[in-house]
Amino acid sequence: xPYADWPRPDLTDRLLRALAVAGKVVExxxxxxxxxxxxxxxxxxxxxxxxxxxxxxxxxAPAAADPRIGAPVAAIAAALAGAARTExxxxxxxxxxxxxxxxxxxxVLLSRLGYPDPAADIILAAxxxAPAAxxxxxxxxxxxxxxxxxxxxxxxxxxxxxxxxxGASGLATTPDAVGGTREDSYAFTHALxxxxxFGSRADRLPRPAPALLGDARTLLAVCVDSGDYDLAGELLMxxxxxxxxxxxxxxxxxxxxxMVEDRAGLLPGGTTNAERLRGMDGERRxxxxxxxxxxxAYVMGMxxxxxxxxxxxxxxxxxxxxxxxPVPVGVVRHIMxxxxxxxxxxxxLSEQELEAVAPFLLDVTVAQAxxxxxxxxxxxxxxxxxxxxxxxxxxxxQAAALLGRVALVAATPRQPIAxxxxxxxxxxxxxxxxAT
Numbered sequence: 152x153p154y155a156d157w158p159r160p161d162l163t164d165r166l167l168r169a170l171a172v173a174g175k176v177v178e179x180x181x182x183x184x185x186x187x188x189x190x191x192x193x194x195x196x197x198x199x200x201x202x203x204x205x206x207x208x209x210x211x212a213p214a215a216a217d218p219r220i221g222a223p224v225a226a227i228a229a230a231l232a233g234a235a236r237t238e239x240x241x242x243x244x245x246x247x248x249x250x251x252x253x254x255x256x257x258x259v260l261l262s263r264l265g266y267p268d269p270a271a272d273i274i275l276a277a278x279x280x281a282p283a284a285x286x287x288x289x290x291x292x293x294x295x296x297x298x299x300x301x302x303x304x305x306x307x308x309x310x311x312x313x314x315x316x317x318g319a320s321g322l323a324t325t326p327d328a329v330g331g332t333r334e335d336s337y338a339f340t341h342a343l344x345x346x347x348x349f350g351s352r353a354d355r356l357p358r359p360a361p362a363l364l365g366d367a368r369t370l371l372a373v374c375v376d377s378g379d380y381d382l383a384g385e386l387l388m389x390x391x392x393x394x395x396x397x398x399x400x401x402x403x404x405x406x407x408x409x410m411v412e413d414r415a416g417l418l419p420g421g422t423t424n425a426e427r428l429r430g431m432d433g434e435r436r437x438x439x440x441x442x443x444x445x446x447x448a449y450v451m452g453m454x455x456x457x458x459x460x461x462x463x464x465x466x467x468x469x470x471x472x473x474x475x476x477p478v479p480v481g482v483v484r485h486i487m488x489x490x491x492x493x494x495x496x497x498x499x500l501s502e503q504e505l506e507a508v509a510p511f512l513l514d515v516t517v518a519q520a521x522x523x524x525x526x527x528x529x530x531x532x533x534x535x536x537x538x539x540x541x542x543x544x545x546x547x548x549q550a551a552a553l554l555g556r557v558a559l560v561a562a563t564p565r566q567p568i569a570x571x572x573x574x575x576x577x578x579x580x581x582x583x584x585x586a587t
Contacts, residue, residue, distance in 0.1 A: 155466075155467045155468075156464035156465070156466060156467060157402075157405070157458070157464045157465045157466065157467050158467070159459065159464065161409075162455040162458055162459050162464065163214075163217065163219060163220065163455075163459065165409070165412065165451060165452065165455040166211060166214065166220060166452050166455040166456050166459065167219065167220065167223065168412075168417070168448070168451075168452070169207065169448050169449055169451055169452020169453075169455070170207070170211065170220070170223040170224065170227065170452065171223070172417065172441070172444075172445050172448045172449070172452075173204050173207055173208075173223075173227050173445075173449070173452075174223065174226070174227055174230070175441055175445075176200050176204055176441065176445050177200075177201075177204060177227060177230050177231050177234070178230075179438060179441055179442075180195075180197060180200040180441075180442065181197055181200055181201050181204070181230075181231060181234035182197060182234055182237075183197055184196040184197040184198075184199070184200065185200070185438065185442040187439060187442065189427075190424065190427065192422075193422050193439075193442060193443050194442075195442070197234065198240065198254060198257075200445075201231060201234050201235055201257045202253075202256045202257050203446065203449055204227065204231055204257075204449075205231060205235065205256060205257035205260040205261055206256070206260065206349075206449075206453070207449045207452055207453055207456075208224050208227060208228055208231075208260065208261075208264060209260045209263070209264070209349060210349045210350075210452075210453040210456040210457055211224050211452070211453075211456040212224065212263075212264060213351075213456075213459075213460055214456055214459040214460070224264070225264075225265075228261055228264045228265070228266050229266065231257065231261060231266075232261055232266045232268065234257075235257035235258050235261055235268075235271075236258055236268045236271035240254055241271060241274050241275070244274065244275055244278040244279075245274070245278055248278045248279065248281040248283045248284040248286075249283055249284055249285070249286050249287035250287065251275060251278035251279040251281070251284055252279045252284065252296075252297045252300055252301065253296070253297070253300075254275070255275045255279060255300060255304070256296070256300050258271055258272070258275055259300050259303050259304045260303070263303060276304070276306075279301075279306075290338060291316050291317075291319045291320035291321070291338070291342065292320055292321065292338045292341045292342040292345070294316045295313075295316055295317070295320060295341075295342050295345040295346060296341070296345050298312055298313060298316065298345070299344075299345035299346075299348060302348075303348070310355075313346070313355055314355075314357075317342070317346060317355070317356070317357040318357055320338065320342045320357070321335055321338040321339040321342055322339065322342050322343060322346065322356070322357050322358065322363060323357045323358065325362075325365075325366055325545065326339060326366055326369070326370060327549065328369045328370055328372075328373055328518075328545070328546055328549055329521055329546070329549045329550055329552075329553045330553065333379070333382065336370045336373075336374065336382050336385075336386065337382065337385075339366065339367070339370065339386075340382065340385035340386055340388065340389075341385075343363070343388070343389055343392055344388070344392070347392045347393065349388075349392065349453070349457060350388070350391050350392040350393075350394070350457045350460065350463070353392070353393050353394055356393075360393045360395055361395075363389060363393065364389055364390065364393065364395055364398070365545060366545075367386045367387075367389035367390075367401075368398060368400050368401065368511070368514075369514065369544070369545045369546050369549075370382075370386055371383055371386045371387065371400065371401070371404055371511075372400070372511060372514035372515050372517070372518050372546060373518045373546075374386060375404055375407060375490065375493060375515055375518075376488075376490055376493075376515045376518035376519045376522060377518070377522060378421075378490065378492065379421060380408055380411060380418050380419065380420070380447060380450075381418075381420045381421065381446065381447040381450055383404060383408060384408060384418065384447070384450035384451055384453075384454050385450055385454075387401055387404060387405055387408070387454055387465075388453065388454050388457055389401075390463070390465070391454075391457040391458045391460060391463035392457065394462070394463060397464075397465040397466050398475075399466075399469040399470065399475070399504075399507040399508050399511065400469070400475075400508060400510070400511035401465065402465045402466040402467075402468070402469040403469035403496065403500075403504075403508045403511060404511075405454075405465040406465075406469065406496055406499075407492050407493060407496045408451065408454075410492065410495065410496055411492050412451060417444055417447070417448045417451075418447045418448060418450070418451040419444065419447060420443065420444055420446055420447035422443040422444075422446075423439075423440065423443040423444050424443075427439070428440060468501075468504055469500070469504050469507055469508050470500075470501065470503045470504040470506075470507040470508075475510040475511075475544075476510070476541065476542065477506060477509065478506075478509040478510055478513055478541065479539040479540075479541050481535055481538070481539050482513065482532070482535045482536055482539050482541060483509060483513075484535075485513070485516065485528075485531065485532040485535050486509065486512050486513050486516050487516055487519075487528075488512055488515050488516055488519065489519065490515065490519070493512075493515060497512075510544055513532075513544065513547070514544055514546040514547070516532065517529065517532065517546050517547055517550050518546065520532070520550075521550065521553070526554065526557070529550060529554065530554060532547075533547060533550060533551050533554065
């Protein structure tokens with residue numbers, strides 16, 4: 152039975168929704184940023200809002216031949232042009248050349264959209280070419296961003312620089328989905344954005360595309376279980392970025408995000424405090440809602456924009472691509488997903504579709520057991536996988552290794568911590584994560 156792609160008009164409407172948010176963001180935050188006095192962690196400087204808006208426009212540009220998309224892209228770019236090259240931005244680049252290329256991101260992207268500024272270009276290029284511009288130590292995905300914007304700027308980038316940095320990035324090895332941090336997934340998604348230029352090229356990758364898609368699928372199960380739709384949306388971009396057919400897992404996860412967006416109006420992120428929002432009114436309420444929600448709305452917009460390219464739409468049915476071995480009946484009975492949005496999305500699936508997404512649902516169950524520390528239930532599931540002869544998934548293999556390490560610690564007698572001694576340091580899940 153043939154399956155249709157996700158309807159193009161719906162993808163367009165979702166992108167337009169994000170562009171409407173972008174227009175409001177430019178008006179509210181492009182000149183002054185956002186400062187929430189009682190919740191400092193949700194504030195951000197103006198250059199963050201400007202850069203992320205420019206990236207949304209860059210992702211949407213290939214779809215701008217559609218006048219419904221082209222008109223708002225042009226209007227937002229024109230409104231953003233001045234904020235991208237203010238005297239403050241140029242002075243910061245002059246004073247701190249190590250951040251000049253980062254500050255140049257919106258300038259370069261807007262120039263490519265047809266909104267150049269030759270005078271600002273001379274200043275920013277001089278700052279980015281200063282010897283001190285290379286003095287700042289960055290994580291590999293930060294260096295990849297520099298290489299990406301340098302290349303779009305028309306400055307030469309040796310192939311060796313790409314290969315060396317990719318080899319040190321999160322794209323070069325299978326991620327630790329059970330013991331790693333959210334920062335690891337963030338690094339993976341952003342490195343892929345820069346290496347592929349938001350899906351415009353896929354000819355330089357540190358590993359084969361199927362391996363990278365397998366990593367994205369594993370991390371996606373963890374994000375869907377925790378309701379991290381911001382990061383889930385970024386992970387889903389891997390399929391259109393690499394020009395690969397959407398897997399059953401990816402198409403199902405896109406359906407979850409679309410359902411949640413339809414229910415909430417915008418795809419919700421994790422930074423909006425609903426209780427605080429209810430206690431606000433007027434302009435402060437509007438700015439808080441926009442400032443805490445716009446990033447995830449942008450993610451959904453970018454995802455839909457790159458999915459509008461020919462041959463890159465998700466499937467309207469997750470059963471179209473049966474890309475994993477069916478889960479044996481003895482293992483299926485251990486699938487117990489309690490994430491409400493996933494449960495609601497499953498109610499819409501046919502029996503064939505449920506079978507196609509069962510391996511992904513098993514991984515969501517594994518992620519759920521690890522998150523809730525239900526190690527006994529996890530051990531039962533893994534024993535069932537082993538007894539069935541089914542090869543399992545990357546996440547079940549990592550989960551088995553996790554239980555093995557925990558058992559090793561439990562089997563090794565140690566001196567108890569003395570009363571009054573410092574408590575053990577929290578694990579990596581407590582590490583801070585950038586908002587972009």
